[in-house]
Amino acid sequence: KSSFNQKNHPHRRYNPLLDEWILVSPQRANRPWQGQTEKTSGEQLPSHDPNCYLCSGNVRINGEKNPDYKGVFVFDNDFGSLMKDDVEFSGETSDFFLLKPERGINRVICFSENHSLTLPDMEVNDIKAVVDVWQKQYEELGNLDYINHVQIFENKGQVMGCSNPHPHGQIWAQSSIPSIVLKTQENLKRYFEKNGTSLLEDYVKKELEADERVILENEDFAALVPFWAIWPYETMIVSKRKTENLLEFSEEQKLSLASIIKDLTTKYDNLFNTSFPYSAGIHQSPTDGKSHPEWHFHMHFYPPLLRSAEVKKFMVGYEMLAEAQRDITPEQSAEVLKSLSCTKNNKNFD
Amino acid sequence: KSSFNQKNHPHRRYNPLLDEWILVSPQRANRPWQGQTEKTSGEQLPSHDPNCYLCSGNVRINGEKNPDYKGVFVFDNDFGSLMKDDVEFSGETSDFFLLKPERGINRVICFSENHSLTLPDMEVNDIKAVVDVWQKQYEELGNLDYINHVQIFENKGQVMGCSNPHPHGQIWAQSSIPSIVLKTQENLKRYFEKNGTSLLEDYVKKELEADERVILENEDFAALVPFWAIWPYETMIVSKRKTENLLEFSEEQKLSLASIIKDLTTKYDNLFNTSFPYSAGIHQSPTDGKSHPEWHFHMHFYPPLLRSAEVKKFMVGYEMLAEAQRDITPEQSAEVLKSLSCTKNNKNFD
Ligand SMILES: O=P(O)(O)O[C@H]1O[C@H](CO)[C@@H](O)[C@H](O)[C@H]1O
Ligand SMILES: O=P(O)(O)O[C@H]1O[C@H](CO)[C@@H](O)[C@H](O)[C@H]1O
Numbered sequence: 001k002s003s004f005n006q007k008n009h010p011h012r013r014y015n016p017l018l019d020e021w022i023l024v025s026p027q028r029a030n031r032p033w034q035g036q037t038e039k040t041s042g043e044q045l046p047s048h049d050p051n052c053y054l055c056s057g058n059v060r061i062n063g064e065k066n067p068d069y070k071g072v073f074v075f076d077n078d079f080g081s082l083m084k085d086d087v088e089f090s091g092e093t094s095d096f097f098l099l100k101p102e103r104g105i106n107r108v109i110c111f112s113e114n115h116s117l118t119l120p121d122m123e124v125n126d127i128k129a130v131v132d133v134w135q136k137q138y139e140e141l142g143n144l145d146y147i148n149h150v151q152i153f154e155n156k157g158q159v160m161g162c163s164n165p166h167p168h169g170q171i172w173a174q175s176s177i178p179s180i181v182l183k184t185q186e187n188l189k190r191y192f193e194k195n196g197t198s199l200l201e202d203y204v205k206k207e208l209e210a211d212e213r214v215i216l217e218n219e220d221f222a223a224l225v226p227f228w229a230i231w232p233y234e235t236m237i238v239s240k241r242k243t244e245n246l247l248e249f250s251e252e253q254k255l256s257l258a259s260i261i262k263d264l265t266t267k268y269d270n271l272f273n274t275s276f277p278y279s280a281g282i283h284q285s286p287t288d289g290k291s292h293p294e295w296h297f298h299m300h301f302y303p304p305l306l307r308s309a310e311v312k313k314f315m316v317g318y319e320m321l322a323e324a325q326r327d328i329t330p331e332q333s334a335e336v337l338k339s340l341s342c343t344k345n346n347k348n349f350d
Numbered sequence: 351k352s353s354f355n356q357k358n359h360p361h362r363r364y365n366p367l368l369d370e371w372i373l374v375s376p377q378r379a380n381r382p383w384q385g386q387t388e389k390t391s392g393e394q395l396p397s398h399d400p401n402c403y404l405c406s407g408n409v410r411i412n413g414e415k416n417p418d419y420k421g422v423f424v425f426d427n428d429f430g431s432l433m434k435d436d437v438e439f440s441g442e443t444s445d446f447f448l449l450k451p452e453r454g455i456n457r458v459i460c461f462s463e464n465h466s467l468t469l470p471d472m473e474v475n476d477i478k479a480v481v482d483v484w485q486k487q488y489e490e491l492g493n494l495d496y497i498n499h500v501q502i503f504e505n506k507g508q509v510m511g512c513s514n515p516h517p518h519g520q521i522w523a524q525s526s527i528p529s530i531v532l533k534t535q536e537n538l539k540r541y542f543e544k545n546g547t548s549l550l551e552d553y554v555k556k557e558l559e560a561d562e563r564v565i566l567e568n569e570d571f572a573a574l575v576p577f578w579a580i581w582p583y584e585t586m587i588v589s590k591r592k593t594e595n596l597l598e599f600s601e602e603q604k605l606s607l608a609s610i611i612k613d614l615t616t617k618y619d620n621l622f623n624t625s626f627p628y629s630a631g632i633h634q635s636p637t638d639g640k641s642h643p644e645w646h647f648h649m650h651f652y653p654p655l656l657r658s659a660e661v662k663k664f665m666v667g668y669e670m671l672a673e674a675q676r677d678i679t680p681e682q683s684a685e686v687l688k689s690l691s692c693t694k695n696n697k698n699f700d
Contacts (some may be wrong), residue, residue: 003438014448020529031429079381088353090379096553098364101354161664165383178672179370181497281671317503321631322528339384
């Protein structure tokens with residue numbers, strides 16, 4: 001009977017944010033891949049594209065004209081998933097056919113007027129301007145009486161369903177607290193009620209001590225591969241001190257956040273010499289007017305690539321029906337990410 | 351104030367199997383799509399491919415030779431995510447770094463020696479032979495003392511991470527009950543303890559009465575688009591009477607199951623005139639030796655396509671961070687699927 005080694009033996013790990021286990025299969029990392037490969041573009045984009053509906057001064061699909069903006073530009077999504085309208089609802093639903101109308105607002109945030117950029121290409125100060133807008137939007141939308149949650153996120157890359165390379169993110173603000181956020185909140189709350197401290201503050205301390213999965217650190221934030229990460233190069237940026245939401249951040253802290261986002265996304269680009277695709281988004285306290293001492297600001301990065309710019313991890317079959325599964329261990333991923341430079345390798349990769 | 355209409359207004363629906371809400375945005379179905387499109391193959395495959403490691407008589411990557419099988423053939427996966435070995439584990443883990451070794455067995459099930467087939471192309475009797483093997487495998491693996499759960503599933507199509515078109519499925523059998531199955535079990539159990547009946551038996555009755563989301567029905571099974579489906583054409587095959595697992599099925603019931611699988615997957619192929627990709631899998635009682643009166647056999651089909659063979663739904667960004675979201679309503683999807691023929695449109699589509 002050999003003794004257990006987490007680098008070689010299949011095992012399950014516990015995710016305390018979702019109260020869920022995941023399957024890790026380190027011995028499987030070497031299996032050959034004969035399946036689907038992703039397209040990469042290689043193409044150098046122009047700084048202004050006359051056909052892009054997000055560029056300055058262009059006309060969008062619905063006929064509206066973008067202003068000649070410079071820097072960050074926010075507008076209501078022309079094809080939102082939510083509507084502002086307050087509708088009359090009789091509320092007759094039965095046990096198995098339970099539904100509720102949902103009100104909300106979808107916005108698009110262009111990060112820059114420059115069509116060819118992505119976050120890692122931008123100056124730290126210009127990324128800070130994006131963080132400023134996140135803060136303002138969280139406040140403005142959160143103050144509306146029918147908005148109880150503000151989800152800020154970015155889909156980057158074709159493989160992540162992003163249909164326009166112009167640097168942009170989204171906000172979906174709505175009446176209900178979405179399922180995954182609610183689950184996270186319940187677990188943060190259970191921990192807070194038991195220990196009187198923030199789960200993520202305690203966790204980050206332990207990670208900084210262990211120094212095995214931490215990739216970047218500055219005065220205010222740490223970027224790490226969570227012990228329970230499911231995507232091959234999944235990371236999380238966490239504030240080192242408990243902060244419930246964006247509103248608590250000072251100018252300096254926003255600059256710290258911008259700086260760690262730039263460094264992390266630059267490492268990502270350097271990993272496979274490609275403009276690295278991901279979905280990223282912020283988890284923070286809901287805007288439901290209740291007190292939320294359990295909340296702790298963090299930002300998830302979920303990138304799909306596994307071995308190269310062309311080969312991604314498929315979360316299918318077993319993963320959809322049974323449990324999230326990963327091959328390469330979080331410690332191996334962290335080691336790779338740590339070793340990469342925070343300066344971009346070269347401009348025209350792909 | 352207009353009055354709520356589930357065909358036009360954003361709303362959330364409740365999934366009682368996972369105790370989770372999902373977001374439905376029917377008004378968003380018409381947004382233009384300029385993003386990534388999927389490759390389709392079109393190519394007619396040979397009935398035997400000398401380069402396929404699943405075909406009869408061929409040598410696999412690890413050097414083993416497949417027998418000259420006809421019909422269904424099962425073997426241990428050469429690149430499994432689990433290992434049979436029992437390892438020594440000290441068990442020192444801390445609060446935030448919780449892990450446990452996991453034992454198990456991965457198997458591959460070739461559905462037929464004919465490389466060019468998929469389930470909808472096979473005769474009902476030949477699909478029944480697959481169901482027979484599922485039943486036998488569930489029994490054989492489930493009887494091993496260290497196997498407490500047997501996950502049977504199929505990934506079909508490149509877009510679902512399937513790297514070989516040879517008709518095949520998989521089994522991942524393991525010591526633990528996987529996260530999603532456990533969550534389902536908890537909800538089935540809560541319902542059973544409260545009502546003394548099976549959640550899914552009661553649900554199917556209501557669906558048959560409502561007759562809005564039911565696509566197919568025979569003596570023993572119904573195929574329907576769940577009220578809470580997240581994928582555009584997601585369906586579920588449910589046994590009409592409470593059945594905890596495959597072992598309870600008679601020869602006739604297995605034939606009924608084979609027949610409804612054939613009809614459902616044929617409708618799928620006809621939908622976009624393509625060999626329709628999906629992940630499908632069975633949820634049934636675990637093999638942990640405990641009594642499970644709460645369990646009710648069902649099979650999920652999670653297909654990614656949204657508008658055509660080339661345009662899929664991306665579960666990214668908001669969906670990864672916040673909540674599952676769909677555009678077309680389950681009722682609209684059911685209507686489309688119901689209207690399609692159970693006889694294949696033509697042989698060489700794609
Ligand atoms: O085992 P396969 O078919 O090589 O691999 C496929 O199915 C597995 C189980 O759903 C997934 O973990 C893999 O990501 C996927 O590519
Ligand atoms: O809003 P977009 O960028 O058009 O669409 C993309 O992001 C949305 C939010 O994550 C998803 O619901 C869509 O499936 C995806 O294609």
